[in-house]
Amino acid sequence: MGPEEFRAAGHELIDWIADYRARIPQLPVQAQVGPGEVAGKLPGNAPEEAEPFSRLLADLESIVVPGVTQVQHPRYFGWFPANSTLSSALGDLASAGLGALGITWQSAPALTEVEEVVVEWLRELTALPRSWRGVIQDTASTACLVALLAARERATDYSEVRGGLQAESAPLTVYTTEHAHSSVLKAVALAGFGRDNFRLVGVDPVTYAMRPEALAAAIEADVAAGRRPAAVVVNVGTTGTTAVDPLAEIVPLAQRYGMWVHVDAAMAGSALLLPEMRWLVDGVEGADSLNWNPHKWLGTLGDCSLLYVADPAHLIRVMSTNPSYLRSAVDGEVTQYKDWGIPLGRRFRALKLWFHLRLDGVEAIRARLRRDLDNARWLADQVSSAPGWRVLAPVGLQTVVLRHEPAGLVSDAGAVLDAGALNAHTLAWADSVNGSGAALVTPSLLDGAWSVRVSIGAETTERSDVEQLWRLLQHAATIAEAG
Amino acid sequence: MGPEEFRAAGHELIDWIADYRARIPQLPVQAQVGPGEVAGKLPGNAPEEAEPFSRLLADLESIVVPGVTQVQHPRYFGWFPANSTLSSALGDLASAGLGALGITWQSAPALTEVEEVVVEWLRELTALPRSWRGVIQDTASTACLVALLAARERATDYSEVRGGLQAESAPLTVYTTEHAHSSVLKAVALAGFGRDNFRLVGVDPVTYAMRPEALAAAIEADVAAGRRPAAVVVNVGTTGTTAVDPLAEIVPLAQRYGMWVHVDAAMAGSALLLPEMRWLVDGVEGADSLNWNPHKWLGTLGDCSLLYVADPAHLIRVMSTNPSYLRSAVDGEVTQYKDWGIPLGRRFRALKLWFHLRLDGVEAIRARLRRDLDNARWLADQVSSAPGWRVLAPVGLQTVVLRHEPAGLVSDAGAVLDAGALNAHTLAWADSVNGSGAALVTPSLLDGAWSVRVSIGAETTERSDVEQLWRLLQHAATIAEAG
Numbered sequence A, B: 001m002g003p004e005e006f007r008a009a010g011h012e013l014i015d016w017i018a019d020y021r022a023r024i025p026q027l028p029v030q031a032q033v034g035p036g037e038v039a040g041k042l043p044g045n046a047p048e049e050a051e052p053f054s055r056l057l058a059d060l061e062s063i064v065v066p067g068v069t070q071v072q073h074p075r076y077f078g079w080f081p082a083n084s085t086l087s088s089a090l091g092d093l094a095s096a097g098l099g100a101l102g103i104t105w106q107s108a109p110a111l112t113e114v115e116e117v118v119v120e121w122l123r124e125l126t127a128l129p130r131s132w133r134g135v136i137q138d139t140a141s142t143a144c145l146v147a148l149l150a151a152r153e154r155a156t157d158y159s160e161v162r163g164g165l166q167a168e169s170a171p172l173t174v175y176t177t178e179h180a181h182s183s184v185l186k187a188v189a190l191a192g193f194g195r196d197n198f199r200l201v202g203v204d205p206v207t208y209a210m211r212p213e214a215l216a217a218a219i220e221a222d223v224a225a226g227r228r229p230a231a232v233v234v235n236v237g238t239t240g241t242t243a244v245d246p247l248a249e250i251v252p253l254a255q256r257y258g259m260w261v262h263v264d265a266a267m268a269g270s271a272l273l274l275p276e277m278r279w280l281v282d283g284v285e286g287a288d289s290l291n292w293n294p295h296k297w298l299g300t301l302g303d304c305s306l307l308y309v310a311d312p313a314h315l316i317r318v319m320s321t322n323p324s325y326l327r328s329a330v331d332g333e334v335t336q337y338k339d340w341g342i343p344l345g346r347r348f349r350a351l352k353l354w355f356h357l358r359l360d361g362v363e364a365i366r367a368r369l370r371r372d373l374d375n376a377r378w379l380a381d382q383v384s385s386a387p388g389w390r391v392l393a394p395v396g397l398q399t400v401v402l403r404h405e406p407a408g409l410v411s412d413a414g415a416v417l418d419a420g421a422l423n424a425h426t427l428a429w430a431d432s433v434n435g436s437g438a439a440l441v442t443p444s445l446l447d448g449a450w451s452v453r454v455s456i457g458a459e460t461t462e463r464s465d466v467e468q469l470w471r472l473l474q475h476a477a478t479i480a481e482a483g
Helices: A003-026 A053-067 A086-098 A109-125 A140-155 A182-190 A212-224 A247-256 A268-273 A275-281 A312-319 A350-360 A362-385 A419-436 A463-482 B003-026 B053-067 B086-098 B109-125 B140-155 B182-190 B212-224 B247-256 B268-273 B275-281 B312-319 B350-360 B362-385 B419-436 B463-482
Strands: A133-137 A172-177 A198-201 A228-235 A260-264 A289-292 A305-309 A389-391 A399-404 A442-446 A449-455 B133-137 B172-177 B198-201 B228-235 B260-264 B289-292 B305-309 B389-391 B399-404 B442-446 B449-455
Touching: A003 A053, A003 A086, A003 B003, A003 B086, A053 B086, A053 B109, A053 B350, A086 A350, A086 B003, A086 B053, A086 B086, A109 A133, A109 A305, A109 A350, A109 B053, A133 A140, A133 A312, A140 A172, A140 A182, A140 A228, A140 A260, A140 A289, A140 A305, A140 A312, A172 A212, A182 B312, A198 A212, A212 A228, A212 A247, A228 A247, A247 A260, A268 A275, A268 A289, A268 A362, A305 A312, A312 B182, A350 A362, A350 B053, A362 A389, A362 A399, A362 A463, A399 A419, A399 A463, A419 A442, A419 A449, A419 A463, A449 A463, B003 B053, B003 B086, B086 B350, B109 B133, B109 B305, B109 B350, B133 B140, B133 B312, B140 B172, B140 B182, B140 B228, B140 B260, B140 B289, B140 B305, B140 B312, B172 B212, B198 B212, B212 B228, B212 B247, B228 B247, B247 B260, B268 B275, B268 B289, B268 B362, B305 B312, B350 B362, B362 B389, B362 B399, B362 B463, B399 B419, B399 B463, B419 B442, B419 B449, B419 B463, B449 B463
Parallel strands: A172 A198, A172 A228, A228 A260, A260 A289, B172 B198, B172 B228, B228 B260, B260 B289
Antiparallel strands: A133 A305, A289 A305, A389 A399, A399 A449, A442 A449, B133 B305, B289 B305, B389 B399, B399 B449, B442 B449
């Protein structure tokens, strides 16, 4: 496709996207297709001849749109916000148009340097330590793996250049809580630590935050048994309840044993743009790395996950490669992001952050984040004061974990009396909300029973949408209780 | 930014991209900026207030374009082709506009199912075994790491659920050649095998391909020493010289020891669309995984790397997670790509492949690949027959590795007599070509001396561009020899 065909098709597609975004509120939130339904509409072979753009646009409309859950919908309250702001989409389009090759500084100096500048802008906006350096990764899963690989190698004095992890005598151990994201266990497994060496430290029964004394006891038991504590993953805003582990109390414990402290603030990191929320990471200056995802609540188109490190030398020592065909005369003077993560090549992802911040402005972004925190507090207040409803975890961020409790299923103190009936009821009304297409919420297990997470923060979600959701929840629970 | 502002800015950006692509031939190929030059033009802080789109466009033009090496230029012959076709850029724009959330099948059924269909289209186009399944990864580096993690876990009967790699007694070993991409050593290091357990098997001195008897000897020595051969990475089209390891001879050896066979065809995979090039992977039905990058020569906008596996059960067993908030009623009936790689979330990358294949058509893509192979043979013929020039490796694909050899520096048989002078000469004329902006080639070490790689295959490179390059090379070498 040449530039002039692209021009014509591109204008059509821009109009299609603008129209699509405008009509999202009229679409069902949850995709209404069954397994295989989308694939069944597609031909079994690639076309030999070029197809006209109109046919692609028609398929986008009739096959793809009904086949995706509308997470840009104002009544999307599922999982976590996954805002894809149109300002950042323009930055991504610029990246595609440029078609730059991000393998070394030399292959695209601007790709590296805009990334350096933009991650520094965000470091400053989130008040992370001045000496920390940042890099864009694809996701929090990868960022956590990268941090644990650096932790593993630092703890073994860089065993990768010798016999690797398999030559180490005393096993390395890693700590977090059972509320950590599933990607933490996955990173532990992929890094080769083994599940036997992964400790789920006890949490406070009300806040679901890690208990530092339980961490201390776990570390001491491992040390006494000849194991070597290597890393702790501190959860700032867990997926289940947005619980916040006490970083300031964990850091000194970890430092005593030379452990790597990785802060997983994948969702909550956006809140650090608000000075009143910086308490979330009190003590961070003693940590080794922190990750958060602008592609969640902040709204930079995914994939865009920020990994900040106190000392990039650890990443570089673990990740660097230096084949002859990638060398250049300026290597000592520039940042080579290929040595800060797993892939050699990288997209010009900095452009979407750059466009997002510049086209929307930080003031407006902060106002939107505050709007969402306020909406979550409002919903929590409604739920708390409604008979038969309960808020199950502190609402410190923008997610409300709640349950409707028909008479007799839960004691006044909150003890579940009939788990089977309660779970069936919860899943029934949540499914009915989701199946209706009017809103989307996420059922989730908490203390062994199903609850419902309402995660507020889609870019277009206003108070009226939260009010409407609250009416929908009450209606669905009433019907489910009656039926 | 709302839909109407996006519409206006989007039209401007589409026009800018079309104009930019059309004038690339007039731009210098290599970025002409020094370290820090781009960063120095950017403000130190993110803006509080939204900026007008015109300012972003002006910065793209004046700061970003001069700051990237123009790999879409018709005289870009560096590294490997990194084509970003405009058809695939439209698919990527559609993905950005949709803003879908790719964490589970449920979060975006079409994101999963279009990917399944498109990777199956490409499996069929490349004649890989019918039973193999594919998944899009970001890069070949990650794909190789994923394959080696699967190999590690299969070889240890899934040690990740027990003590991990650190509890294994006999070390696992991994094999490839010194011509493997640097990402293979990196993957070995990250997977925890350790450099001591990584074997660089000898190659044929003319073809640079792995010698199966050297592999057999290395494996047998390790087994005799109590080590456990776990994986071999077979290079189909190395970065240095596009050497092709003899897969059909390697497979039976590897199978004898239960080793995982990963085929790294990152660049060469595109050639598999041509029936006459399928010999590259003769024997592939006995391998376990194969990776190639449509974001190289084929021209699908990066990141877009295909990983095919004979049995996805190994990936899933190693990579799967199942937190309550990601469960759905259809889990058993659908593909969950989160369990096929490292990240939980994925972009709707299948759209760019889908758009690319449909808007360009397979016939035209094949014609372009054949054009490039033909251009490489033409250049190799010119170089071979020109006095003082030598082609240093077989030209089986689209890369020509060459050298200009002033009298007295190399013997008639090709032995380097004065390495210092030869290297200085080679780097001098290559740097002068690159510095001129007229074309870009990549110096690379081969058998310890600098050579120059001419990698043909930019989307817009025609025979006339290769002819022009050949004149440039001869001119630069003459000047360097005289000076």
